[in-house]
Amino acid sequence: MHLPAIYFALSDIPKTFHTKQTGYLYGAFKNEGHPYPALAFLRSDGHVDLFQRVVKTLCENSKDA
DSSP states (O other), rough: OHHHHHHHHHHHHHHHHHHHHHHHHHHHHHTTTTOOOOGGGSSSHHHHHHHHHHHHHHHHHHOOO
8 A cells, every 4th residue: 555655756746736635645644644654745845856856866776786
C-alpha cells in the first residue's frame, strides 16, 4: 500500500489537486494514523518538491554504490 502514496507524491498530480484534496490526504496521515509517510509531504508544493528531490538524490547515490 505504500507504493500508491509514493507514486502519487513523486508525480505532478499533487500540484494539480486543490489544496483541500491534498490537505485531506495530509490530514489522513497526520491525524488518522495512515502509515504512508509520503502523504506527509502533500501539505504544500514546496514539500512535494523536497520529497521528489530527496528521492531523486537517493536513487542517484544508490547507483554510485
